[in-house]
Every structure is written in C-alpha cells, then in structure tokens.
Amino acid sequence: MRIAYLGPVGTYGEQAARQLAQLEDLAEPILLPQIGIRAVVEALASGRTDAAVVPVENSVEGGVTACLDALWEHSDLAIARALVLPIRHALLGSGPLEGISEVLSHPQALAQCSQWLDDHLPQALQLPTSSTADAARMVAGSRFRAAIASQQAGLEHGLEELAFPINDVAGNCTRFLLLRRGERSCEGPVASLAFSLHSNQPGALLEALGCFAHRALNMSRIESRPSKREMGEYIFFVDLELPEGPGPLAEVLIELQPLCEHLAMFGAYPLTNLAVSQS
Structure with a gap:
C-alpha cells in the first residue's frame, strides 16, 4: 500500500499517515512524502499512490483551504477514515534561544505559536516553509535560525529542543483524512x-x-x-x-x-x- 503525505520525513502528516495505516490494518505501508498538499492529492488522483493523507482542519486556525480546494477539484476521491491528532510544537535549533533571529515553519504552525513568539522572540523574523519538517531541515547547523516542528522532526535532523511545548492553545489538534479512489461509503458515524x-x-x-x-x-x-x-x-x-x-x-x-x-x-x-x- 503506497500512501502519499505532506513531507518530508518528520511532519505531523507522517505521524498521521502511520496512525491511519495502523487503524486500517495496513501491513508495511510505503509512505511517499510530497511537497505541498495539492501534490499529495494529485499523487492519489493520478494513480501513483493507493491512498493519501491530508490535513483538513485545525482546532486553532480552522480549515486547511488547500485541502478543501483539492477535494472539490477531485470529487471522485473518497474519504475512508479520519484521525484527530494532538499537535505539540517544539522550537528546534542548533544555537541558544537568545541568539535566534529567524523562525521557520509552515504558516499554520507559525500562526498556532504566534503569542509565544511575540512573548519570547518578538524581534525574530518569521519565514514560511512548505512543512514543519522542511523547516527543521533548513535550520540544521544554523546558530541564528530555529524551526517550529515536532519533537520527532528534531530527532530526524539532529536539532536541540530549545522550548516545548510552544503552541498557544494546549488543546491544539489537527484532523487528517485518509483518501482513496473508488466507491464512497455511506456507512459511518x-x-x-x-x-x-x-x-x-x-x-x-x-x-x-x-x-x-x-x-x-x-x-x-x-x-x-x-x-x-x-x-x-x-x-x-x-x-x-x-x-x-x-x-x-x-x-x-x-x-x-x-x-x-x-x-x-x-x-x-x-x-x-x-x-x-x-x-
């Protein structure tokens, strides 16, 4: 089973894909990271993968518009299962917190940590990236850059945990969808x-x-x-x-x-x- 998700390795999308594969009893799924939510959906629609995992809604920032637009464009795709995943952001880097002048992350993650950033790094420039894990990759080795990403992304890229958790709302969570091609079920809650x-x-x-x-x-x-x-x-x-x-x-x-x-x-x-x- 080939499953597309928003990459690279270490994103919350990867965590969701692994959890959804387990819930579906999929043995040894092949996880294929994509750049951008539209690319995740296109990978499934074109037949290059058997399933796709996309974020559709965050409890703090609301709907993920790229996902909604992609679903409307590919109305032949079916939602097979949904998962609500708790989101616990960490500030990751290779230098001291007081030396950070740039913070990189996905726009949703930056928004979900905006108050923390205002309180602790008010002068830092906030730079958007395609995913939280991509931000972690980009700051590796820098003394003045930090990333907002998962603890897992920090381990993947050898980064120090400068602060955790930093999301403004303790109950921050994101709903992910498992998409597949074919018949849409009418059975489910x-x-x-x-x-x-x-x-x-x-x-x-x-x-x-x-x-x-x-x-x-x-x-x-x-x-x-x-x-x-x-x-x-x-x-x-x-x-x-x-x-x-x-x-x-x-x-x-x-x-x-x-x-x-x-x-x-x-x-x-x-x-x-x-x-x-x-x-």
Missing part, C-alpha cells in the same frame, strides 16, 4: 459533502441547510470557499453526524440534489480522536 447552489438568492442557503435540520442531522462543521469563478459565488463544505445510520444521509442527498448546481459526497467514515484519548 460522520459524512462529508460539498455543494454549490444554483444562484445567490435570499434564502437559498437556508433552504439547503433545512434538508439537514428537519432530519435532525447535526452539522459538526460548515465552511465556505469561493468558487473562483465570480465574486459572491461559494462552495459549502459540510460534515454531518449520522447517529441513526445511513438512511437519513441517502434521503438528504436526494432532497439536496435539485437545489445544487454541483453536489459532491466524499463518503461516510469512522473517526478516531487521539486528542481526547491522550488528554
């Missing part, structure tokens, strides 16, 4: 879908959301993204809780279809929350 409406008219979104409400289906997440075709046109991403099985989901899709210009159902799937089990 959570389902994800996305839709765009025929037109931007008063009450159009309310009517669509009413399909969920009168079946007592709780939306655990709703997020909008611009369609990129014209101003004011949006795509809505929704996660639904399915406590009573797949029946209400099938009914909702039938009722929702005529209200939508496009409707993509990414599947129903199990969700494992490691952030709760480790708290």
Whole structure:
C-alpha cells in the first residue's frame, strides 16, 4: 500500500499517515512524502499512490483551504477514515534561544505559536516553509535560525529542543483524512459533502441547510470557499453526524440534489480522536 503525505520525513502528516495505516490494518505501508498538499492529492488522483493523507482542519486556525480546494477539484476521491491528532510544537535549533533571529515553519504552525513568539522572540523574523519538517531541515547547523516542528522532526535532523511545548492553545489538534479512489461509503458515524447552489438568492442557503435540520442531522462543521469563478459565488463544505445510520444521509442527498448546481459526497467514515484519548 503506497500512501502519499505532506513531507518530508518528520511532519505531523507522517505521524498521521502511520496512525491511519495502523487503524486500517495496513501491513508495511510505503509512505511517499510530497511537497505541498495539492501534490499529495494529485499523487492519489493520478494513480501513483493507493491512498493519501491530508490535513483538513485545525482546532486553532480552522480549515486547511488547500485541502478543501483539492477535494472539490477531485470529487471522485473518497474519504475512508479520519484521525484527530494532538499537535505539540517544539522550537528546534542548533544555537541558544537568545541568539535566534529567524523562525521557520509552515504558516499554520507559525500562526498556532504566534503569542509565544511575540512573548519570547518578538524581534525574530518569521519565514514560511512548505512543512514543519522542511523547516527543521533548513535550520540544521544554523546558530541564528530555529524551526517550529515536532519533537520527532528534531530527532530526524539532529536539532536541540530549545522550548516545548510552544503552541498557544494546549488543546491544539489537527484532523487528517485518509483518501482513496473508488466507491464512497455511506456507512459511518460522520459524512462529508460539498455543494454549490444554483444562484445567490435570499434564502437559498437556508433552504439547503433545512434538508439537514428537519432530519435532525447535526452539522459538526460548515465552511465556505469561493468558487473562483465570480465574486459572491461559494462552495459549502459540510460534515454531518449520522447517529441513526445511513438512511437519513441517502434521503438528504436526494432532497439536496435539485437545489445544487454541483453536489459532491466524499463518503461516510469512522473517526478516531487521539486528542481526547491522550488528554
């Protein structure tokens, strides 16, 4: 089983990929690091890998827009499983904390540690990278650069742990998706879908959301993204809780279809929350 993930080695994406492979009982998976979330999804869509692991939402910074956009573009892909992974950032480097003038990391990690950086390294320049592990690789050997990354990334690149944990919110966690090609399941406690409406008219979104409400289906997440075709046109991403099985989901899709210009159902799937089990 070949699984694409946001690399290089040592990212939280790699941790999630290993955990998801274990949950799926995949023996000896081959993990293939990619540069950028879009590349992770493309590796699966093109058939170069059998699965892909992508971050879709962070508890502090919200939705990962690159993932949402990629899912919409490849609506033939299915979500097989989800994992909520606790995120514990470390400041890693090769020199003393007081000598650090540049901090490198993925933009989401920089944002998740912004208050700590303001308090402890207010003069340091913050530089974005493609991943947290890539930041760790780039600062190795430097006396004035540090990276925000996982403790595992520090071990991989021989870096000292200058501070840990440095994330502003103790309960920081990220939800990762395991994507595969093929049929989308309707069995599972959570389902994800996305839709765009025929037109931007008063009450159009309310009517669509009413399909969920009168079946007592709780939306655990709703997020909008611009369609990129014209101003004011949006795509809505929704996660639904399915406590009573797949029946209400099938009914909702039938009722929702005529209200939508496009409707993509990414599947129903199990969700494992490691952030709760480790708290």
